[in-house]
Amino acid sequence: MPLFKPKSQVSSSSPVSGDSAAEKLQERLKNIKDKEQEEETARRAFTLGLPYINLTAFPIAPEALVMISQEDARQHQLICFYKTDREAKLATTNPESHAVADFRASFEQAHDLKTELYFISAVSFNFAYKLYAALPKVSKIIQGIEIKEEDLKKYQARLTNFQDLNREIQKVSTSDLLTLVIASAVKSQSSDIHVEAEETDIKIRFRIDGVLIDVATVAKKFWPAVISRLKLISGLKINITDRPQDGRFTIYLTGDKLDVRVSCLPTAFGESVVMRLLRSTSVGLKFEDLGLKSSAYEQLTKQIERPNGLIITTGPTGSGKTTTLYAILNRLNKPETKIITLEDPIEYQLGGINQSQVDYAKDYTFAKGLRSILRQDPDVVMVGEIRDLETAEISIQAALTGHLVISTLHTNDAAGAIPRFLSIGTKPYLLAPAVNAIIGQRLVRKICLKCKKEIVLEPEVFERVKKTLSDLPADKKKEINISDHWSPKFYTGAGCPACQGLGYQGRIGIFEVLLMSPAIEKIILSGQVSEYQMRDLAKQQGMITMAQDGLLKALDGITTVEEVFRVAE
DSSP: OOOOGGGGGOSSOOOOOOOOOOHHHHHHHHHHHHHHHHHHHHHHHHHOOOOBBOOGGGGGGGHTTTTHHHHHHHHHEEEEEEESEEEEEEEEEEETTTHHHHHHHOOOOHHHEEEEEEEEOHHHHHHHHGGGGOOOOOOOOEEEEEHHHHHHHHHHHOSSSHHHHHHHHHTTTTHEEEEEEEEHHHTTTTTTEEEEEEEEEEEEEEEEEEEEEEEEEGGGGGHHHHHHHHHHHHHHTTTOSSOOOOEEEEEEEETTTEEEEEEEETTTTTEEEEEEEEEETTTTTOEEEOOHHHHHHHHHHHHHHHEEEEEEOOSSSTHHHHHHHHHHHHHHOOOOOOOEESSOOOOOOOOOOOEEEGGGGGGGHHHHHHHHTTTTOOOOEESOOOHHHHHHHHHHHHHHOOOOOEOOOOOOGGGGGGHHHTTOOOHHHHHHEEEEEEEEEEEEEOTTSEEEEEEEEOOHHHHHHHHHHHTTTHHHHHHHHHTTTOOOOOEEEEEEEEEETEEEEEEHHHHEEEEEEHHHHHHHHHHHHHHHHHHHHHHHHHHOHHHHHHHHHTTSSSSOOOHHHHHHH
């Protein structure tokens, strides 16, 4: 591709006519002023220890210029003027800006390039910025399916319940079937779509608020066309049916983007397909909206405002750990705070935060990524998951050396986190002073407000509730006034069109927060820690368990007793 040549290098066969003496004088004065500005910029660059360049005399290749969008170039006063397969050279008028430093770090991660930053004058920047106008205009290429707003509304208008979906599926073509199913899933706020081949038909199920619901069936004869369509748009190989495959596609909506991650698994009657739906606008949950009750909220707020230490969230897959971490990051996300995350994968983009994705194919692991992150001078670090000793040790060292580190660990509850750390080989004398707090959590479904009704619990269920709440701290037990004649009100959802007849709509977290204390530090340093010891000690210190927190929410009419016992015990 030809290089952009500065005007000074373009020759002319005929002189410019009609210039007045005043115009010539003005041009000379401008040239003198520009030269003085370049000299001043060169002096400042030397003072700052940065390389200097004058872009008005440098040929900039279009493939270098397009590495930074015109909008970002204008916003950060930043130009990419040189690029190879391994490095890129960037130039800015504001090299001391934190925004430029953050953009440069994101640029390096996104393009896997090393960069060198040059200092340029405003004259240089304006000259280079005008070259964007000479770039060829490229039509927008949609990688994936584009569902127009009118098509989405057309399908959703026909779907008031899952019976409607089952009926409509029998009428549409194979290509429209996928659009119809996704439209229904979006309307019902599903997190996953399961398409499963069985012996006689194809079953379609949605995961809504953490629970799988059968929504439709399709005749088995359509299976080859359905699976081929899914593989085609997901970038998977159609002819491979005996090995698992993973792919993705994107659905573009007005003002939003829906990423769909596709997993195919061979089964006895054909491949099973699961589509995970990730909406870019669904991660705006505030820390205040997580569902933490007063004491746990106050305790955790104090811990995340500390300048250093380790905060761990625990729970099985699908218990909302990542949402909790993102809510904490949203709370901490301020201009004066440098936040870097290391995730596998990056599920949602967070503005103002540098996010890095693990790539095992390139040997970019959690441990290696974490080492690199700590050289970026962060204040807060989020590690998607602590899976091994190396990652655990680096996280603990970071927490002990002035960083606030938040991460997740796969254990059943908060009490199981410390034994888990010790079992993978973490040194007790480093772990004890590093940990600030451990959060155990689950997600429970909320009662649909439009069909909420009061119920009377079965005697054995009521006794179970009473026994669970009898271990509450004294002040909390007094607050709800548990006694022999205790008769609280409980609720459930009757089922209505608004909740698709399920009786539930939306989810909320139930939590337990285990804080580090001298007594807990002492038992950790002994090296002989069991989950039961940790739980008993935490309860003695006033920790409210997940089951107790859930039942308190049931007493508030937010969820049902049945739902709490389903997920917490």
